[in-house]
Amino acid sequence: MWDVAIVGGGPSGLTAAIHLVWHRRRVVVLDRATGPLFFTLEKLWNVPGLPGATGVEIQKRLKAQAVEQGAVVERASVARAGGAVVSQRGDTNVPGVWVAGDLRPMTQQVAVAMGTGNVAAVMIDQYLRKRDIAAGCGG
Ligand SMILES: Cc1cc2nc3c(=O)[nH]c(=O)nc-3n(C[C@H](O)[C@H](O)[C@H](O)COP(=O)(O)OP(=O)(O)OC[C@H]3O[C@@H](n4cnc5c(N)ncnc54)[C@H](O)[C@@H]3O)c2cc1C
Numbered sequence: 001m002w003d004v005a006i007v008g009g010g011p012s013g014l015t016a017a018i019h020l021v022w023h024r025r026r027v028v029v030l031d032r033a034t035g036p037l038f039f040t041l042e043k044l045w046n047v048p049g050l051p052g053a054t055g056v057e058i059q060k061r062l063k064a065q066a067v068e069q070g071a072v073v074e075r076a077s078v079a080r081a082g083g084a085v086v087s088q089r090g091d092t093n094v095p096g097v098w099v100a101g102d103l104r105p106m107t108q109q110v111a112v113a114m115g116t117g118n119v120a121a122v123m124i125d126q127y128l129r130k131r132d133i134a135a136g137c138g139g
Helices: 011-022 055-068 110-134
Strands: 004-007 027-031 072-075
Touching (some): 004 011, 011 027, 011 055, 011 110, 055 072
Parallel strands (some): 027 072
């Protein structure tokens, strides 16, 4: 049913979802809703396009945008199943799995999370295109 399952509905996961649904991918975001922004009532001033918004507002806006565009966001806690080796580009040693946001070894900020979420989404879309072409059902 789904083309892509995203674990985590923070800025990185929701940004990835927004890109992928724009590319007509069927996307489910599984989120246990315990990220830092859910509880941040202080205003963040360094998020491009959203100056002076609280963490909660940023979360709500990103989620609304993802859902409006067609992503499904479900409350779920995904069990951890072993570790993956992550490269600087966010790809891993597990085929079909990418990592973004604070799980990447770089500065932990909302803008970085969004950027790496978008990079992961582009890589995932390319992966799916190649897979579809190999299966003779896309291109
Ligand atoms: C107090 C505080 C203040 C901050 N202030 C700023 C600031 O002013 N400016 C700034 O740019 N950044 C700030 N940050 C950093 C910023 O919040 C993070 O860099 C950003 O939220 C990372 O986004 P993310 O999507 O990678 O992860 P998160 O925002 O952590 O989102 C991850 C999501 O995944 C979910 N999740 C995790 N594991 C699972 C699982 N196993 N199954 C299902 N769901 C799961 C979590 O519940 C969460 O919803 C602040 C952080 C904190 C804690």
